[in-house]
Each structure stands twice: as C-alpha cells, then as structure tokens.
Amino acid sequence: MLILTCPYCGVACDETELSPGGEAHLKRFGPGSSDEEFETYLFHRENPKGVHFERWRHAYGCGKWFHAARHTMTLEVFGTYPAQVYEPPEDIKAAITAKVPGWSWRDFS
C-alpha cells in the first residue's frame, strides 16, 4: 500500500484516497504535430523497474493533481511535488540520487 503526502494540503493519503493519473511530465503533441510525435505522446510510456515519476489526484480530499517520485520495486516514495512544473524539482532529484546513485528517467537524471 502506498502512502503519498499531498503537497497542497499536507495530508498523508492512503492509495485508496487517490486517483492514479499515469506517467508524469508528458509533453502534449496535438494538431500540427508529426505522426511520430503524436504516436509517442499517445502511446509510448516508461515501464521502469526502479525510479518512476507519476501523476496522482487527491480525489477523496482537496481534489488537486500532484506529482510523485517513487521506486516501482521497493515502493519507496522519494517525494511529492506540485503539478505546475515541467520537471522534478532539485530537492526531489537529490533525494533520489541519495538512494539510487546514477539513476535516470527519460531526460532526467
């Protein structure tokens, strides 16, 4: 069972109080993009055994979307952070590096 702390209200949420929102930091490619870009945006997802970034919504609480960085094998949660960012903040990256030196995920490391 995952427990993620909502960065907006500070509540330690049980997994069942949250709605999963899939992979984090996707860049949308819509009208005017190439077929390849659109295919990547729509279908290509990471499926790592290790560090992963996800979107979650505090559905049974404040209703806000947020990001979570966690380890898919150990279920360790490195941290949560607000939705209004294009990439993980430095303190989250540092927390991951402390536990998983040399990690990388898409363009981040």
Place this chain on the structure above:
Amino acid sequence: MSEPVNALGGARFDGIVQVTEVAPQGMITVRGDLGAGAMEKAVMKAAGLPIPAKTSVVMKGDHAVLWMSPDELMVVLPHGDAPAAVAAMTAALKSEHALVVDVSDARAVFALEGEGPALRETLAKLSPADMRSAALPVGVVRRTRLAQVPAAFWFANDTEARLICFRSVASYVFGILSHAATPGSEVGHFS
C-alpha cells in the same frame, strides 16, 4: 418557505458511540483565493469567524468554517441563515474570481459522541485516515473515504466528532457508522 427535512428523519444509533443525524444545517461552499482580503471579510461577515488555517476548522456556537482545499471553504451556520449569507457573500466577492453555493440540502451531517478512543476506533474501521490523536487532533478536518463514499470529519472536542457526507448516501453512511459502533465490536486499539 418550505420546511427543511433531514435525509433520515434524525436517525440515532446507540452503540459504543452514539451516532445521530444532526438537524438540518446551513452549509455553504465557497471557492476562491483564500488569501484575498475580500474573502476574509466575506467569511467574517457570514460566519463571524476568520479563515481557518490549512486543514483546520474554526468554530463558535452553531457556526463553523472548514478548510476543504487550498481554494475551498465550507461555512456551517443555522439552516435558515444560509440564503441570506450566500447573497451577502456573493455580493462581497463580486470583484473576485469566486464561487458561493448553498449546499445545505445536498449534504447530511452526523454527530458521533462517546469516549475519545471509541470515537477514533469507529472512524478508523471505515476510513484509511490516520486516526491517532497526534495525526488528527481536535479542530483538524480530514476529508477522506468512508468505506465506499467520500466524507469529511473533524473532532469538535474530545468526545464529539462531526461528519459530513453527500445526502444521497446518508442512509449508507448511517448504516456503516452504526455497524462500526455495534456494542461488542470494540477493538481497543486507541485505549
């Protein structure tokens, strides 16, 4: 004006805690910038209370203001006062990007009374929320899941908790609360 009617006619269950459906309450959902001066004035005028700190509730007599999210409050007041309060708050927030809605007849309110450990145990049977008094002290609102439906509850004092849910699930919530409070079902985890 039509008479307000409880969802369950003021149902009551006496178990390890007393579960009572509270008489119709006025409940107003307010959304907007909680830091705005106009918001503070509007809430003070409607409820006579300041804007609560994050995840908190402020109470005075039959008025309360609950922090529901970073941009949402719930104002609790006597049922008959709600329409006038909505009109006053809407006018006070005219220049703000804000929303004021009377949700009195869309919610049900329950009071849970009993010894602190029994109260916490009853809610802990139904919700994944951390019910230890350190995690949920008196005056803190917890929006969470109660079995299969959303609910919000808070401890008004050591021996009474209040719980708000959607009116459409009032009967379900009364049922699960009564079941969780059945005499003989004590676990004793919090005592």
